[in-house]
Amino acid sequence: xxxxxxxxxxxxxxxxxxxxxxxxxxxxxxxxxxxxxxxxxxxxxxxxxxxxxxxxxxxxxxxxxxxxxxxxxxxxxxxxxxxxxxxxxxxxxxxxxxxxxxxxxxxxxxxxxxxxxxxxxxxxxxxxxxxxxxxxxxxxxxxxxxxxxxxxxxxxxxxxxxxxxxxxxxxxxxxxxxxxxxxxxxxxxxx
Amino acid sequence: xxxxxxxxxxxxxxxxxxxxxxxxxxxxxxxxxxxxxxxxxxxxxxxxxxxxxxxxxxxxxxxxxxxxxxxxxxxxxxxxxxxxxxxxxxxxxxxxxxxxxxxxxxxxxxxxxxxxxxxxxxxxxxxxxxxxxxxxxxxxxxxxxxxxxxxxxxxxxxxxxxxxxxxxxxxxxxxxxxxxxxxxxxxxxxx
Amino acid sequence: xxxxxxxxxxxxxxxxxxxxxxxxxxxxxxxxxxxxxxxxxxxxxxxxxxxxxxxxxxxxxxxxxxxxxxxxxxxxxxxxxxxxxxxxxxxxxxxxxxxxxxxxxxxxxxxxxxxxxxxxxxxxxxxxxxxxxxxxxxxxxxxxxxxxxxxxxxxxxxxxxxxxxxxxxxxxxxxxxxxxxxxxxxxxxxxxxxxxxxxxxxxxxxxxxxxxxxx
Amino acid sequence: xxxxxxxxxxxxxxxxxxxxxxxxxxxxxxxxxxxxxxxxxxxxxxxxxxxxxxxxxxxxxxxxxxxxxxxxxxxxxxxxxxxxxxxxxxxxxxxxxxxxxxxxxxxxxxxxxxxxxxxxxxxxxxxxxxxxxxxxxxxxxxxxxxxxxxxxxxxxxxxxxxxxxxxxxxxxxxxxxxxxxxxxxxxxxxxxxxxxxxxxxxxxxxxxxxxxxxx
Numbered sequence: 001x002x003x004x005x006x007x008x009x010x011x012x013x014x015x016x017x018x019x020x021x022x023x024x025x026x027x028x029x030x031x032x033x034x035x036x037x038x039x040x041x042x043x044x045x046x047x048x049x050x051x052x053x054x055x056x057x058x059x060x061x062x063x064x065x066x067x068x069x070x071x072x073x074x075x076x077x078x079x080x081x082x083x084x085x086x087x088x089x090x091x092x093x094x095x096x097x098x099x100x101x102x103x104x105x106x107x108x109x110x111x112x113x114x115x116x117x118x119x120x121x122x123x124x125x126x127x128x129x130x131x132x133x134x135x136x137x138x139x140x141x142x143x144x145x146x147x148x149x150x151x152x153x154x155x156x157x158x159x160x161x162x163x164x165x166x167x168x169x170x171x172x173x174x175x176x177x178x179x180x181x182x183x184x185x186x187x188x189x190x191x
Numbered sequence: 192x193x194x195x196x197x198x199x200x201x202x203x204x205x206x207x208x209x210x211x212x213x214x215x216x217x218x219x220x221x222x223x224x225x226x227x228x229x230x231x232x233x234x235x236x237x238x239x240x241x242x243x244x245x246x247x248x249x250x251x252x253x254x255x256x257x258x259x260x261x262x263x264x265x266x267x268x269x270x271x272x273x274x275x276x277x278x279x280x281x282x283x284x285x286x287x288x289x290x291x292x293x294x295x296x297x298x299x300x301x302x303x304x305x306x307x308x309x310x311x312x313x314x315x316x317x318x319x320x321x322x323x324x325x326x327x328x329x330x331x332x333x334x335x336x337x338x339x340x341x342x343x344x345x346x347x348x349x350x351x352x353x354x355x356x357x358x359x360x361x362x363x364x365x366x367x368x369x370x371x372x373x374x375x376x377x378x379x380x381x382x
Numbered sequence: 383x384x385x386x387x388x389x390x391x392x393x394x395x396x397x398x399x400x401x402x403x404x405x406x407x408x409x410x411x412x413x414x415x416x417x418x419x420x421x422x423x424x425x426x427x428x429x430x431x432x433x434x435x436x437x438x439x440x441x442x443x444x445x446x447x448x449x450x451x452x453x454x455x456x457x458x459x460x461x462x463x464x465x466x467x468x469x470x471x472x473x474x475x476x477x478x479x480x481x482x483x484x485x486x487x488x489x490x491x492x493x494x495x496x497x498x499x500x501x502x503x504x505x506x507x508x509x510x511x512x513x514x515x516x517x518x519x520x521x522x523x524x525x526x527x528x529x530x531x532x533x534x535x536x537x538x539x540x541x542x543x544x545x546x547x548x549x550x551x552x553x554x555x556x557x558x559x560x561x562x563x564x565x566x567x568x569x570x571x572x573x574x575x576x577x578x579x580x581x582x583x584x585x586x587x588x589x590x591x592x593x594x595x596x597x
Numbered sequence: 598x599x600x601x602x603x604x605x606x607x608x609x610x611x612x613x614x615x616x617x618x619x620x621x622x623x624x625x626x627x628x629x630x631x632x633x634x635x636x637x638x639x640x641x642x643x644x645x646x647x648x649x650x651x652x653x654x655x656x657x658x659x660x661x662x663x664x665x666x667x668x669x670x671x672x673x674x675x676x677x678x679x680x681x682x683x684x685x686x687x688x689x690x691x692x693x694x695x696x697x698x699x700x701x702x703x704x705x706x707x708x709x710x711x712x713x714x715x716x717x718x719x720x721x722x723x724x725x726x727x728x729x730x731x732x733x734x735x736x737x738x739x740x741x742x743x744x745x746x747x748x749x750x751x752x753x754x755x756x757x758x759x760x761x762x763x764x765x766x767x768x769x770x771x772x773x774x775x776x777x778x779x780x781x782x783x784x785x786x787x788x789x790x791x792x793x794x795x796x797x798x799x800x801x802x803x804x805x806x807x808x809x810x811x812x
Contacts, residue, residue, distance in 0.1 A: 001484060001486070001487060002479070002482035002483055002484030002486055003484075004415065004453075004456075004457045004460065005413065005414070005415045006482045007457075007460055007464070007478070007482045007486050008415035008416075008418045008419065008460045009415060009481075009482075010478050010479075010481035010482035010483075010486065011418070011422055011460060011464050011467070011473075011478060012418050012422060014467075014473045014477050014481055015422065015425065015467070015472075015473070018472070020425070020430060020472070021422075021425060022429065025425060025429065026417070026418065026421040026422075026425075029417075029420070029421045029424055029425075030417040030421060033411075033417065034409065034410045034411065034417070039407065079539060079541055081537070081562075092577075094390075096388070096389055096525050096527075097387060097388060097389075097390075097439070097523065097525060098387070098439055098442070099455065107407065107410070108410055108420075110400070110405065110407055111399070111400075111412075111455065112398050112399050112400035114455045115398060115399060115400075116389055116395050116451070116662070116663075117395040117396055117397060117398045117399065118398045119389040119390065120389040120390065120391065120392040120393075120394075120395045121395060121398070122398075123390045123391060123567075123571070123577070123580050124390070124391045124393075124567075124570075124571045124574070124575060124576070125574075125576050126567075126576045126577040127576040127577070128576060129398055132397050132398065133398055133400055133402050134401045134402040134403075134404075135402055142578045143576065143577045144564075144578060144579050144580075144581065145567075145577045145579075145580045146562075146580075146581045146583075147390065147525065147580060147581065147582045148583065149524070149525060149582050149583045150523055150539075150543065150560040151539070151541070151543045151560065151583075152539060152562065152583045177403050178407055179402045179403050180403075184402050185403050192699060192700045192701070192702060193694070193697035193698055193699030193700060193701060195630065195669070195671075195672045195675065196628065196629070196630045197697045197699065198672075198675055198693070198697045198701050199630035199631075199633045199634065199671075199675045200633070200696075200697075201693050201694075201696035201697035201698075201701065202633070202637055202675060202678065202679045202682070203633050204696050205688045205692050205693055205696055206637065206682070206687075209687070209688075211640070211687070212640060213644065216636070216640060217632070217633065217636040217637075217640075220632075220635070220636045220639055220640075224626075224632065224635060225624065225625045225626065230622065266639070266643070269756070270754060270756055272752070272777075283792075285605075287603070287604055287740050288602060288603060288604075288654070288738065288740060289602065289654055289657070290670065298625070299625055299635075301615070301622055302614070302615075302627075302670065303613050303614050305670045306614060306615075307448075307604055307607075307666070308610040308611055308612060308613045308614065309613045309615075310604040310605065311604040311605065311606065311607040311608075311609075311610045312610060312613070313613075314605045314606060314785070314786070314792070314795050315517075315605070315606045315608075315782075315785075315786045315790060315791070316789075316791050317782075317791045317792040318791040318792070319791060320613055323612050323613065324613055324615055324616060324617050325616045325617040325618075326617055333793040334791065334792045334793060335779075335792060335793060335794050335795075335796060336782075336792045336794075336795045336796070337777075337795075337796045337798075338605065338740065338795060338796065338797045338798070339798065340738050340740060340797050340798045340799065341738055341758065341761075341775040341799065341800060342754070342756070342758045342775065342798075343754060343775065343777065343798045370617045370618050371618075375617050376617040376618050383608040383609060384606055384607055384608045385607070385608050385609040386609055391599055392599055392600070392662075393598040393599045393600050393734065394598060394600040394601055394658070394659065394660075394662050394665075394705070395661075395662060396705060443609070445609075446609070446611065447607075447609050447610060448666050448667060450609075451662065451663050451666050451667075452663060452666075452667060490609065490611060515787060516787060517786050517787030517788075517789055517790075519608065519789060571732050572730060572731060572732030573732075574732055574734060575732075
């Protein structure tokens with residue numbers, strides 16, 4: 001088998017020779033993926049929900065519309081549902097069948113999210129998987145796993161940690177990481 | 192990863208250095224595998240059952256004892272059950288979990304029997320698998336698949352084909368192949 | 383299909399290769415060819431309309447299982463995408479292999495797929511439903527770990543999408559809402575289950591009202 | 598365990614690489630090292646009594662799934678056998694790697710296994726039984742495609758064998774008969790099933806009387 005770098009370039013070259021790739025198409029799409037789709041987007045949405053009760057209500061009722069207010073739309077973001085954590089409930093997102101994720105608000109899925117280890121294990125051994133990854137939840141915290149098997153794209157809405165009173169939205173957003181938005185981490189005031 | 196030939200020899204060498212391999216152990220066991228365990232054994236059992244009704248009754252009632260009469264005993268042959276075909280019933284043997292087979296009467300399992308293709312498909316798509324392999328059974332023939340998931344070791348007892356009247360046991364045995372004993376082929380008088 | 387890709391609940395894999403919050407996630411791509419995987423996929427699915435994303439998912443599922451398991455993620459996207467360009471007649475495998483200077487194995491052949499059953503009345507939030515006992519040879523988005531299991535609807539989508547078991551085969555596909563169905567994790571994975579519940583997003587055609595016969 | 602080895606019913610694999618009666622099956626081994634796989638396995642299981650064959654099966658199941666799927670058959674036997682010699686303290690992985698002149702990956706770690714439930718009364722030929730809904734993390738010889746399914750007993754063995762879910766972990770194992778349980782293939786694989794029935798050989802501890810609650 002030819003190495004994957006050679007196969008990937010062969011596919012591009014074959015399409016190019018048939019003039020099927022519009023000028024700038026790959027560059028523009030790559031910029032979307034590398035720059036525009038970013039977990040900082042989701043973090044801004046979460047921070048707003050933490051400081052604005054009306055926005056929080058909208059986010060939970062209609063995540064797509066709430067994210068649209070920030071301009072976070074596009075492929076893999078057409079139907080966004082926010083999953084609200086509480087101190088005793090941790091929501092965790094996976095796609096066991098492939099790799100579906102809310103690109104516009106979370107960015108492209110990270111390698112570990114697409115790993116066979118995560119996909120196979122988190123639905124069955126969620127607590128052990130989270131502990132191994134560094135999130136050791138007490139038994140009193142219930143874990144709910146959301147398998148992204150259709151067109152809904154989930155984002156986790158974490159609960160605002162103690163010690164963040166009076167923080168600006170920007171500072172609040174800074175503790176909401178990609179891992180927090182997937183549900184394998186919780187935000188910390190002293191992170 | 193070191194190539195498998197090197198890993199296999201390393202395992203032998205490591206055991207050898209600790210003087211754990213008795214003189215001749217590997218040679219004797221290899222002779223058993225290469226020479227003694229042979230599908231010709233099972234073929235002799237089938238031929239006897241075709242010409243000797245009392246033996247046939249014993250084979251069906253207690254396959255282990257019937258095979259013992261020929262000296263076909265040993266590992267993977269401690270509990271032998273013969274599965275009787277009829278013109279409208281084809282028994283087929285598989286081991287979906289690993290590779291279990293009745294070594295003393297069938298010989299070691301062939302590569303295709305141990306293939307992921309056979310193990311995954313024959314329980315679910317038995318008719319298609321047999322057809323692809325060259326045994327195109329009419330719909331009127333029922334297929335029963337036996338998964339060797341415990342210690343029973345199966346052998347298929349085919350029905351004696353027309354056109355073999357008056358044949359010697361030796362000639363009868365000659366049309367009972369390893370594939371016939373596994374159940375993916377039927378014996379033919381004009382093979 | 384009950385393929386190697388349907389990984390939920392499979393035992394034997396080791397530790398997830400990540401410690402939380404240890405990565406910046408930049409750069410997004412690690413190899414200079416990786417961005418081509420999604421770019422050329424979206425070229426075909428979005429710009430050229432040569433295939434849809436359900437077909438892409440199915441093309442990846444149709445990879446020979448050993449190839450699927452051995453290939454890194456973006457390699458699988460490249461193979462699935464290339465398979466569809468070839469199956470749709472845009473490119474040939476020979477062209478690709480000539481340009482790659484070596485073998486370029488593509489997905490295994492398609493099966494037929496299946497149409498969605500005709501629309502029935504919708505389910506409501508709170509309804510108990512059973513995931514059908516169907517064994518689908520083609521594309522489906524119902525993971526096998528819910529087959530025949532009882533769950534409760536927690537959300538019905540306000541949008542409808544093409545039934546993937548048809549769309550994934552390039553067939554005309556009815557649109558249906560999907561449902562977030564909450565399953566008790568113990569019903570799915572026995573006493574060792576470590577979540578309280580697993581919520582799966584299922585097309586209407588994958589569901590039957592609980593209490594119907596044969597469930 | 599619901600491992601990659603539990604292949605019955607998995608979709609996506611191609612044609613069986615064989616045409617009936619086309620091979621002489623001689624020579625039995627195709628590579629000069631292949632006979633070592635079984636010889637050194639039986640050295641450990643039979644002559645040295647270092648481990649049993651159930652443990653060997655489980656050691657192979659514990660191979661990293663990608664390694665399992667990529668390895669030829671006798672390679673898997675070598676890895677399983679070597680893993681047990683190392684786990685039992687007879688050899689070390691370092692010794693093996695030094696002699697092999699390269700990496701010698703072994704099976705992933707064991708779990709605990711489980712004891713058989715205490716003996717009950719036997720089932721009889723003709724009884725309807727249900728394969729338990731257990732999800733076993735360790736070794737088991739009940740393929741997942743029969744879990745929770747109803748079948749009928751066609752034979753009870755006259756011999757009893759160690760319960761593999763214990764024996765496969767080197768634990769003291771109760772002996773039980775096994776039963777040839779005939780399942781309607783459609784119950785196992787839906788309408789596309791192509792056999793009339795699939796008969797699976799199941800230890801007594803894998804079975805419950807049909808009609809018991811929750812089945």
